Structures are given as structure tokens and as C-alpha cells.
Amino acid sequence: MRITCPLCGARDRREFYYKGAALARPAIDAGPQAWDDYVHLRENPAxxxxDFWQHEAGCGAWIIVTRDTVTHEVYxxxxxxxxxxxAGA
Incomplete structure (x- = not known):
């Protein structure tokens, strides 16, 4: 699988480190259940x-990769x- 870093261009997947699903964080004043769900509950979609990836063996940038977990196509x-x-954050 090849991932295109917005700063460095197309690179082999081995240069990147997968960090998990790119989920919106709950508001700081969200209740304990919202934070528990955010930290512990994850879907495993096909x-x-x-997803968040870090270009660890390159520029170090954090990127969001839209991809297909079945075909490994990167969109x-x-x-x-x-x-x-x-997003205004």
C-alpha cells in the first residue's frame, strides 16, 4: 500500500505509523460516559x-488517510x- 504524504509525496506504507480512527473528541465538559465511549469503544468496519497516520520515517506530519480496509485503496x-x-477548532 502506498500513502501520499501531503508534504513529501507518495511513500510506502512502512514509512507511516497507524494511530487509529480519526474520531471527533467529545467536548471538554462531556460526561464520563461520553469519554468512556470515546476511549474504549471502536468499530471495526470493513x-x-x-484514520490518523504519522509519517514517522519521513517528515513526522500527522495525516488523515481515507482508505478502504478491504481493498487497501487510498482515496x-x-x-x-x-x-x-x-472544522473551526
Whole structure:
């Protein structure tokens, strides 16, 4: 599988470290159940997902990869900081 780093270009998957699903964090004042769900409950979907990856053996950037867990096709990559800014966070 090849992942395109927005800063470095297309690279082998082995340069990246998978960090988990790209989920929205609960509000700081969310109750304990919301935080427990965020930390401990994860789906294991077959199909399209958005995940956090770090370009560990490259520039170190955090990116969000939209990919298919069945076919390993990568649909899009974007800097996590750009996604956060566009979400108004």
C-alpha cells in the first residue's frame, strides 16, 4: 500500500505509523460516559474509513488517510492540522 504524504509525496506504507480512527473528541465538559465511549469503544468496519497516520520515517506530519480496509485503496490524504482548522477548532 502506498500513502501520499501531503508534504513529501507518495511513500510506502512502512514509512507511516497507524494511530487509529480519526474520531471527533467529545467536548471538554462531556460526561464520563461520553469519554468512556470515546476511549474504549471502536468499530471495526470493513470498507471506507478515516484514520490518523504519522509519517514517522519521513517528515513526522500527522495525516488523515481515507482508505478502504478491504481493498487497501487510498482515496485521500490530508494534513490533520488542515482538517482541524477547517472544522473551526
Amino acid at each position: 470498507g471506507r474509513t478515516k 485521500a490524504t490530508e494534513l490533520a492540522s488542515d482538517v482541524k482548522r477547517s
